[in-house]
Amino acid sequence: MDDFFKLDEQELKRLVDEELPGNDISFFAVLGWAQFDQEGRRQQVESLLEPVVLELLDPDSIRRSGIKANFPLMAARILRSIEDYRGLSLQERISYWSCRWSPPPPKWPQMQVVCSAGYFEKLLSCRCPPANRWQKLTAKPEKLLSKSLGSRYEGSRPNCA
Secondary structure, eight states: OHHHHTOOHHHHHHIIIIIOOSHHHHHHHHHHHHHHTHHHHGGGHHHHTTTSOGGGSOHHHHHHTTHHHHOHHHHHHHHHHHHHHHTSOHHHHHHHHHHHOSSOOTTSOOOEEEEOOSSSOOEEEEEOTTTOSEEEEEEOOHHHHHHOOOOOOOOOOOOOO
Protein backbone atom coordinates (compact mmCIF):
# COMPACT_ATOMS: atom_id res chain seq x y z
CA MET A 1 0.00 0.00 0.00
CA ASP A 2 2.87 2.37 0.76
CA ASP A 3 4.05 1.92 -2.84
CA PHE A 4 0.75 3.32 -4.07
CA PHE A 5 1.07 6.47 -1.98
CA LYS A 6 4.63 6.97 -3.23
CA LEU A 7 3.60 7.04 -6.90
CA ASP A 8 4.36 10.28 -8.70
CA GLU A 9 1.70 12.13 -10.67
CA GLN A 10 2.59 10.53 -14.03
CA GLU A 11 2.54 7.00 -12.60
CA LEU A 12 -0.87 7.58 -11.00
CA LYS A 13 -2.19 9.16 -14.21
CA ARG A 14 -1.16 6.06 -16.18
CA LEU A 15 -2.82 3.84 -13.56
CA VAL A 16 -6.08 5.84 -13.67
CA ASP A 17 -6.09 6.09 -17.47
CA GLU A 18 -5.17 2.50 -18.28
CA GLU A 19 -5.58 0.10 -15.40
CA LEU A 20 -8.15 1.11 -12.82
CA PRO A 21 -11.65 -0.03 -13.79
CA GLY A 22 -14.58 2.30 -13.35
CA ASN A 23 -15.18 5.79 -12.09
CA ASP A 24 -15.60 5.05 -8.38
CA ILE A 25 -12.31 3.18 -8.01
CA SER A 26 -10.41 5.81 -9.98
CA PHE A 27 -11.99 8.68 -8.03
CA PHE A 28 -11.21 7.22 -4.62
CA ALA A 29 -7.70 6.17 -5.67
CA VAL A 30 -6.88 9.76 -6.68
CA LEU A 31 -8.52 11.11 -3.54
CA GLY A 32 -6.58 8.75 -1.25
CA TRP A 33 -3.32 9.49 -3.05
CA ALA A 34 -3.92 13.23 -2.70
CA GLN A 35 -4.86 13.02 0.97
CA PHE A 36 -1.55 11.28 1.71
CA ASP A 37 0.24 14.58 0.95
CA GLN A 38 -2.43 17.26 0.61
CA GLU A 39 -0.17 20.27 0.34
CA GLY A 40 2.13 18.70 -2.22
CA ARG A 41 -0.58 17.07 -4.34
CA ARG A 42 -3.54 19.43 -4.14
CA GLN A 43 -2.78 21.00 -7.54
CA GLN A 44 -2.68 17.66 -9.39
CA VAL A 45 -6.07 16.31 -8.29
CA GLU A 46 -8.20 18.01 -10.96
CA SER A 47 -6.04 16.86 -13.86
CA LEU A 48 -5.87 13.31 -12.49
CA LEU A 49 -9.67 13.20 -12.32
CA GLU A 50 -10.14 14.26 -15.97
CA PRO A 51 -10.89 10.72 -17.24
CA VAL A 52 -13.41 10.11 -14.44
CA VAL A 53 -17.07 10.64 -15.36
CA LEU A 54 -17.94 12.53 -12.18
CA GLU A 55 -21.67 12.81 -12.94
CA LEU A 56 -22.00 9.03 -12.55
CA LEU A 57 -20.54 8.92 -9.03
CA ASP A 58 -22.76 8.28 -6.02
CA PRO A 59 -23.19 11.58 -4.14
CA ASP A 60 -23.56 9.82 -0.77
CA SER A 61 -20.20 8.09 -1.27
CA ILE A 62 -18.61 11.44 -2.04
CA ARG A 63 -20.12 13.02 1.06
CA ARG A 64 -18.78 10.16 3.23
CA SER A 65 -15.35 10.23 1.59
CA GLY A 66 -13.89 13.15 3.51
CA ILE A 67 -13.36 15.18 0.36
CA LYS A 68 -15.43 18.05 1.79
CA ALA A 69 -12.98 18.49 4.66
CA ASN A 70 -9.84 18.33 2.53
CA PHE A 71 -11.00 19.76 -0.80
CA PRO A 72 -14.18 21.76 -0.05
CA LEU A 73 -14.40 23.75 -3.31
CA MET A 74 -13.86 20.68 -5.47
CA ALA A 75 -16.37 18.66 -3.42
CA ALA A 76 -19.01 21.36 -3.83
CA ARG A 77 -18.38 21.54 -7.59
CA ILE A 78 -18.58 17.75 -8.02
CA LEU A 79 -21.74 17.42 -5.92
CA ARG A 80 -23.39 20.30 -7.79
CA SER A 81 -22.49 18.63 -11.09
CA ILE A 82 -24.02 15.32 -9.97
CA GLU A 83 -27.18 16.99 -8.67
CA ASP A 84 -27.59 19.03 -11.86
CA TYR A 85 -27.19 15.89 -13.96
CA ARG A 86 -29.66 13.90 -11.87
CA GLY A 87 -32.19 16.71 -12.29
CA LEU A 88 -32.24 16.31 -16.09
CA SER A 89 -35.01 14.50 -17.93
CA LEU A 90 -34.17 11.40 -19.99
CA GLN A 91 -34.02 13.39 -23.23
CA GLU A 92 -31.85 16.06 -21.59
CA ARG A 93 -29.46 13.36 -20.33
CA ILE A 94 -29.17 11.90 -23.82
CA SER A 95 -28.42 15.35 -25.21
CA TYR A 96 -25.94 16.02 -22.42
CA TRP A 97 -23.84 12.96 -23.23
CA SER A 98 -24.26 13.20 -26.99
CA CYS A 99 -22.88 16.73 -27.00
CA ARG A 100 -20.24 16.21 -24.35
CA TRP A 101 -18.04 13.45 -25.72
CA SER A 102 -17.35 11.79 -28.99
CA PRO A 103 -16.05 9.16 -28.60
CA PRO A 104 -17.05 8.32 -25.02
CA PRO A 105 -14.32 8.65 -22.36
CA PRO A 106 -12.35 5.56 -21.27
CA LYS A 107 -14.18 5.44 -17.93
CA TRP A 108 -17.59 5.34 -19.62
CA PRO A 109 -19.55 2.34 -18.27
CA GLN A 110 -19.06 -0.66 -20.52
CA MET A 111 -22.17 -2.68 -19.72
CA GLN A 112 -25.17 -2.71 -22.03
CA VAL A 113 -28.53 -4.01 -20.81
CA VAL A 114 -31.50 -4.77 -23.02
CA CYS A 115 -35.02 -5.75 -22.10
CA SER A 116 -37.06 -7.30 -24.87
CA ALA A 117 -39.84 -5.10 -26.15
CA GLY A 118 -41.92 -7.76 -27.85
CA TYR A 119 -44.54 -10.21 -26.77
CA PHE A 120 -42.62 -13.29 -27.88
CA GLU A 121 -39.18 -12.25 -26.66
CA LYS A 122 -39.23 -12.40 -22.89
CA LEU A 123 -35.77 -11.77 -21.58
CA LEU A 124 -33.45 -9.28 -19.94
CA SER A 125 -29.83 -9.55 -21.08
CA CYS A 126 -26.55 -7.75 -20.57
CA ARG A 127 -23.33 -7.46 -22.51
CA CYS A 128 -20.12 -6.44 -20.83
CA PRO A 129 -16.35 -6.87 -21.19
CA PRO A 130 -14.20 -8.85 -21.27
CA ALA A 131 -16.47 -11.62 -22.66
CA ASN A 132 -18.33 -9.08 -24.82
CA ARG A 133 -21.20 -11.48 -25.46
CA TRP A 134 -24.86 -11.29 -24.46
CA GLN A 135 -25.72 -13.05 -21.21
CA LYS A 136 -29.26 -13.76 -20.04
CA LEU A 137 -30.06 -12.12 -16.70
CA THR A 138 -33.69 -13.15 -16.28
CA ALA A 139 -36.92 -13.81 -18.14
CA LYS A 140 -39.79 -11.35 -18.42
CA PRO A 141 -42.43 -12.27 -15.80
CA GLU A 142 -45.48 -14.07 -17.24
CA LYS A 143 -47.96 -11.54 -15.82
CA LEU A 144 -46.28 -8.77 -17.84
CA LEU A 145 -46.66 -10.75 -21.05
CA SER A 146 -50.44 -10.42 -21.01
CA LYS A 147 -50.43 -6.75 -19.96
CA SER A 148 -47.77 -5.34 -22.24
CA LEU A 149 -46.82 -5.73 -25.84
CA GLY A 150 -43.66 -3.80 -25.15
CA SER A 151 -42.34 -0.35 -25.73
CA ARG A 152 -39.33 1.30 -27.26
CA TYR A 153 -37.44 4.55 -27.16
CA GLU A 154 -36.08 6.20 -30.25
CA GLY A 155 -33.77 9.12 -29.95
CA SER A 156 -31.77 11.14 -32.40
CA ARG A 157 -28.45 12.84 -31.98
CA PRO A 158 -29.11 16.41 -30.86
CA ASN A 159 -27.71 19.48 -32.52
CA CYS A 160 -24.62 20.27 -30.45
CA ALA A 161 -23.67 23.52 -32.13
